[in-house]
Amino acid sequence: xxxxxxxxxxxxxxxxxxxxxxxxxxxxxxxxxxxxxxxxxxxxxxxxxxxxxxxxxxxxxxxxxxxxxxxxxxxxxxxxxxxxxxxxxxxxxx
Numbered sequence: 001x002x003x004x005x006x007x008x009x010x011x012x013x014x015x016x017x018x019x020x021x022x023x024x025x026x027x028x029x030x031x032x033x034x035x036x037x038x039x040x041x042x043x044x045x046x047x048x049x050x051x052x053x054x055x056x057x058x059x060x061x062x063x064x065x066x067x068x069x070x071x072x073x074x075x076x077x078x079x080x081x082x083x084x085x086x087x088x089x090x091x092x093x094x
Contacts, residue, residue, distance in 0.1 A: 015041055016075050028069035031059050042082070 002010065019037040020029050029037065035055045062074040070078075 012076070012079060013072075016072055020072075025069060028067075028071045029075065030069055031055070034059055034062075034070050 015037065016029070019033045020026060022033055024030050038055060038058070058078065059070065062070045062078055064074060
């Protein structure tokens with residue numbers, strides 16, 4: 001039986017690959033795929049964003065190599081940053 005952390009890691013991997021490869025490189029997220037992932041998996045987060053260009057800004061921030069796509073490593077950076085932000089929010093408001 002997998003530990004909670006192993007299960008969380010498996011979920012991160014599966015979510016990425018569920019959305020990647022629908023168009024273009026199957027190991028990367030296009031802007032359209034990233035937007036779909038964010039809307040489906042982090043809809044509450046996006047709803048709180050007042051900036052209509054939030055997805056575009058996220059894409060630009062994540063796409064470190066400038067290829068117009070988000071690879072798995074860049075995706076993990078997003079998840080880690082959001083997790084840190086959520087941790088801070090929940091611990092400060094507990």
